[in-house]
Ligand code: HEM
Ligand code: HEM
């Protein structure tokens with residue numbers, strides 16, 4: 001099973017094992033991970049699923065889509081080159097594990 | 108049966124109380140609850156009280172029975188933040204395709220709000236690019252500002268002794284903004300208002316009033332004729348409007364027409380109500396008004412707090428597809444659910460002990476005024492821009508000292524849709 005590790009701003013980490021194809025946002029929301037809201041249910045319409053990707057996983061990610069790029073300009077916490085929307089990234093064969101940092105705020 | 112005991116939550120001039128029928132939730136889906144926790148039944152809700160000011164009833168519901176069976180409404184009312192939030196997380200259990208939905212008859216076919224994914228997504232994804240913040244800012248902010256100026260001029264002509272912020276500004280401005288954003292071209296403001304009201308009345312026409320259907324069908328006919336003309340027009344001349352995006356999406360014309368009519372129904376009253384809600388809130392909290400006038404970056408927080416505190420859509424319906432348990436209460440398949448977001452938005456468990464107060468400096472928390480999940484309001488960025496960043500700040504710029512005129516009291520109405528039907532204002 002793919003695994004996702006969410007690291008909170010205070011450093012505490014939670015590791016989840018999820019079904020293939022689960023998005024980072026869906027995994028966080030269904031497991032009650034603090035700090036990921038996912039208000040629009042994954043349509044790239046709200047930017048409340050913002051995460052910072054650890055650089056070692058950057059190459060395994062799908063390319064940044066135009067919608068995602070646009071919405072990343074509307075995040076509550078600062079956008080950095082590590083910023084992605086959790087709803088646009090699915091785990092699976094090309095991404096069997098990932099570690100992300102949760103920003104300080106989403107709304 | 109329920110058809111006789113049900114009352115439109117809008118009230119519509121009915122002052123008599125509905126019978127307190129002894130219906131039980133088990134009748135809804137026919138499921139027996141052997142060994143299940145007793146379902147709380149609430150018979151004390153007073154329709155007149157809900158319409159006048161629902162927040163006291165909401166507080167009692169949240170404390171005593173946050174998931175309650177309400178025979179009068181033939182629905183489970185969910186009033187806690189946790190309960191409403193959980194509903195939005197699973198559209199396979201809590202379906203938006205409410206059965207016998209008057210919405211489908213009122214505006215034709217199935218609009219996306221009465222669909223679930225994947226069918227919902229096909230309609231919705233086509234229009235999302237129009238409604239993301241970038242297109243709103245680049246293509247629409249200027250239009251919203253120009254429209255605001257037009258109606259500020261009219262408000263000025265009416266003058267500080269007679270002005271009604273709802274009648275003279277909020278109502279025509281919301282209709283004008285919506286007509287432009289949807290892409291209705293030259294349709295005048297009064298026609299947009301008539302269509303919107305007729306569709307909403309049709310959506311609420313659970314008692315099958317033939318006169319309401321007649322008006323709704325007349326408006327539908329007019330709107331459909333226009334939409335059928337505009338689809339080929341926008342295929343040749345695309346622009347930044349919603350109708351243009353749908354016209355070029357490859358969706359069948361019937362889907363497009365249903366969604367355009369949904370947007371006409373759902374995109375006018377709420378922005379209109381937010382204009383008056385904000386001025387009402389700031390007039391009653393002059394310290395916070397001074398704070399935002401001194402620091403205009405505060406307008407974002409003002410809009411967000413006002414839409415939480417005085418949510419223009421108080422509740423929306425869902426229906427269970429399977430037997431389920433919500434916050435410890437068993438709910439049979441096929442039950443009507445009222446997601447009472449206005450109550451959830453005052454829940455101290457989410458917003459702290461001062462949840463009932465208007466406080467633009469409160470810690471940021473997500474609220475449910477725009478819904479949540481895949482049906483999260485399509486127009487939420489448009490509303491934040493058109494109203495929160497433009498219409499209201501511009502009104503305060505134009506009219507220093509803008510405030511409620513206490514000698515001509517305003518009027519609140521409704522709980523499903525709640526807003527000020529009039530708000531007399533004055534200025535220096
Ligand atoms: C004389 C006219 C009207 C009558 C007799 C009427 C009657 C009703 C009744 C019996 C219900 C069902 C309540 C329930 O058990 O769920 C209802 C629901 C509703 N009504 Fe009204 N209504 C009228 C006009 C309106 C208007 C003008 C609006 C909007 C401005 C409206 C909005 C609604 C809404 C939003 C619902 C909830 C719909 C749902 O649960 O899907 N109604 N109405
Ligand atoms: C402050 C203003 C507004 C508020 C409070 C508001 C509120 C809401 C809510 C609560 C829902 C979800 C209903 C449900 O899940 O059953 C919704 C959906 C919707 N709203 Fe808004 N709305 C506002 C402005 C607008 C505007 C300006 C438009 C037009 C562009 C619009 C178009 C829609 C549409 C099309 C949907 C259905 C979305 C879907 O099913 O995916 N709304 N709105």
Ligand code: FES
Pocket residue numbers: 025037038039040041042043044045046047048049071085086087088
């Ligand atoms: S969940 Fe809304 S943008 Fe990701």
